[in-house]
Amino acid sequence: MNSLLDSPVQRTKHAQGAASNKISVDRLRQLHRFAGLTLAVFIGLHLINHLFALVSIAQHIKVMDAFRLIYRNPLGEALLLLAIMVQVPSGIMLVRRKGWRGLPLAERAQVASGGYLAFFLVAHVFAVMMGRYFFHVDTNFYFASAVLFSPVWLFYVVYYGLSVVSVFTHVASIHYQKMLPRTSPQRAQTQALAIVGIGVVITVLILLVFSGAVYEIRIPPAYKWW
Numbered sequence: 001m002n003s004l005l006d007s008p009v010q011r012t013k014h015a016q017g018a019a020s021n022k023i024s025v026d027r028l029r030q031l032h033r034f035a036g037l038t039l040a041v042f043i044g045l046h047l048i049n050h051l052f053a054l055v056s057i058a059q060h061i062k063v064m065d066a067f068r069l070i071y072r073n074p075l076g077e078a079l080l081l082l083a084i085m086v087q088v089p090s091g092i093m094l095v096r097r098k099g100w101r102g103l104p105l106a107e108r109a110q111v112a113s114g115g116y117l118a119f120f121l122v123a124h125v126f127a128v129m130m131g132r133y134f135f136h137v138d139t140n141f142y143f144a145s146a147v148l149f150s151p152v153w154l155f156y157v158v159y160y161g162l163s164v165v166s167v168f169t170h171v172a173s174i175h176y177q178k179m180l181p182r183t184s185p186q187r188a189q190t191q192a193l194a195i196v197g198i199g200v201v202i203t204v205l206i207l208l209v210f211s212g213a214v215y216e217i218r219i220p221p222a223y224k225w226w
């Protein structure tokens with residue numbers, strides 16, 4: 001049977017198509033990485049901010065006020081929202097190409113954590129924007145903590161908890177794949193598990209302090225929607 005690519009012209013066209021497809025996937029990866037690094041800066045500051053709640057609510061709010069100078073000025077906010085608008089669709093497109101079946105565990109962990117982060121980022125930023133522009137409240141410590149005192153607190157424990165664990169799982173799986181060619185699989189695995197472990201500790205600390213297990217929290221009436 002004659003192959004569709006029998007003629008030299010068709011073969012050249014096919015090769016060009018494959019090359020341009022490769023370039024666009026590489027571009028997509030580059031975009032995803034760049035937006036991811038931008039987001040990582042914010043997420044780093046954001047989680048450090050939440051850990052300051054272990055000191056006191058006043059300290060958390062003070063640190064948030066300082067960090068807001070970076071991410072709440074028009075340029076910082078535009079950059080952050082643009083990064084999310086690039087990160088979420090580019091991640092979904094990369095996953096659609098990669099698929100799920102037959103993937104090694106590290107890549108499955110990367111896809112699953114990335115999928116949750118895509119959902120969480122959209123839902124979480126929407127909630128913050130609603131709080132800010134519709135309910136006209138300061139989206140500070142109390143905004144995040146209030147939901148953990150609501151009748152649906154258990155949902156929020158899982159929702160918040162998975163978000164922080166997913167950030168660290170995503171980083172750990174990328175780190176594991178990058179380290180594999182450079183070190184032994186055991187060492188790469190130990191380092192990846194250590195990253196996830198740090199994430200779990202940070203998650204538990206944040207959830208404990210925001211849920212009132214570390215000190216008493218009195219939610220102001222403006223934040224009670226139930």
Ligand code: HEM
Pocket residue numbers: 043046050064068071072077080117120121124125128138139140141143144160161163164167206207210
């Ligand atoms: C327990 C976990 C978390 C809590 C309690 C929490 C809480 C908050 C709060 C209170 C704000 C409002 C900040 C402000 O008004 O300055 C906020 C904003 C935001 N959070 Fe989180 N967050 C958590 C985890 C995450 C994670 C894991 C991500 C990213 C994957 C994330 C991404 C964002 C983004 C993008 C904003 C919008 C910032 C802005 O434009 O003002 N958060 N979060």
